[in-house]
Amino acid sequence: MSSRLYDWLDRRLNLKPVQRTLLDEPIPGGASWIYVFGSVTLFLFVLQAATGMFLALYYAPTPDHAYDSVRFIETEITFGWFVRGLHHWGASSMVVAIGLHMLQTFLYGAYKKPREVMWMVGVVLFLVVMTFAFTGYLLPWDQTAYWATQIGINMVGTVPLIGDFFSRVLRGGEILGALTLSRFFAIHVLFLPAILIGGIALHLFVLRRVGPAGPWTDDRASLASETFAPRQVYMDAVVIAAVFLVVATLAFSIPLPLTDKANPSDTSFVPVPEWYFLFYYELLKYVHGPLEPLATWVLPLCVILIMLFWPFIDRNPVRNPIRRPAALGSGLLFLFVVFGLLGISLKNLYAVPRTDPAVAQGRAIYAQLGCAGCHRIHGEGGAVAPDLSTIGYTRPDRAWHLKHFRDPQSVSPGSFMPKFPLTDQQLNDLTSYMLSLKRAT
């Protein structure tokens, strides 16, 4: 800004003190690339807000129109697919950014006295972001959205005493339907942004009161200090630009999944949650029967409480991670479990038998016979018949497919799917291909 304009404004608005609080905040030990993740998270929130506003221009939060409005955004609106892509990948990136921000804070022991309150507000912000993700997932109202949300709400229902009440509040009744959708929409676009903005303001207010933590050295007196502007501002801006480029590239190059429209009566559909909930989805697979509540609420509640009150559990004033083996060890163990489960889950999901020649053969038959004229797989093909992207999950039974291919009407009375004259070998290959289709994208 030209200095004359600045002086003119300053004489009227008294800007100097504002500049001092915003830009001249001293950072002990100076600017660093490791401090950028808070700003990156904030930027991604702004990106989510901006893209969300544009999506809201066309999105209709009712079961009759939600799916079609998302499809409309994808196919009819100029750059609608791109804005939806930015919002989708922006959400994923926000989870990554906030995770790295927390990791840095943890590693540097920056949550320790006097910054306990800042950490606690941060944990709440993290939970709000995860709630954003959970409520946003339902909005496209496709099969995945519907059944993944069903699982989530059922989990809430397993909490004793209050669970039933809360799951009914979330659903807006006994069934997941119109009220649930409008409720999730309102929470996603009105309640959560308000809470998040308030929380961010509080987080930054506390930061201004206690100041940045700086490096973990004990010898605080010897630390040189540097103001936030210009070098930290520059570093933040560089990383923010890079993150935006990555998000835009992902949005540009990877088409987003949209499975079939939600069908509440198709209870056989097996949804796949977003990658950041996958580790948890994997965990749920291992616990059954009386142990189930352990995974559906006891463990998550314990982890959340431990995270929230961590500054009071780890009271060791030392900040150097090498000299805090217990804290570092528990942090690493936590990451190991989460990423281990995520790894197993991804492996199961993406373990497509690429080398299986029967699958390749089946894929060729699928192309030859023009099945794509009616069916869609991973976004390609017609829409008059069921989307087959995840048919390997929803119908894992080989015999069913063979019977269905030989005579569709015998399994689905009234089906207009034609019979194809195929040999047993061809039928088996086609079925192998069907069974290999397990993922939504």
Ligand code: HEC
């Ligand atoms: C003329 C349109 C049409 C063509 C072509 C067609 N189908 Fe279908 N298909 C349908 C319809 C309609 C259904 C739903 C009723 C049923 O289950 O038969 C269906 C159902 C299916 C299902 C069961 C889906 C489910 O979720 O239950 C599979 C699997 C399937 N088709 C595979 C194929 C394959 C493989 C081909 C190519 C060899 C093919 N279809 C060609 C119309 C078609």
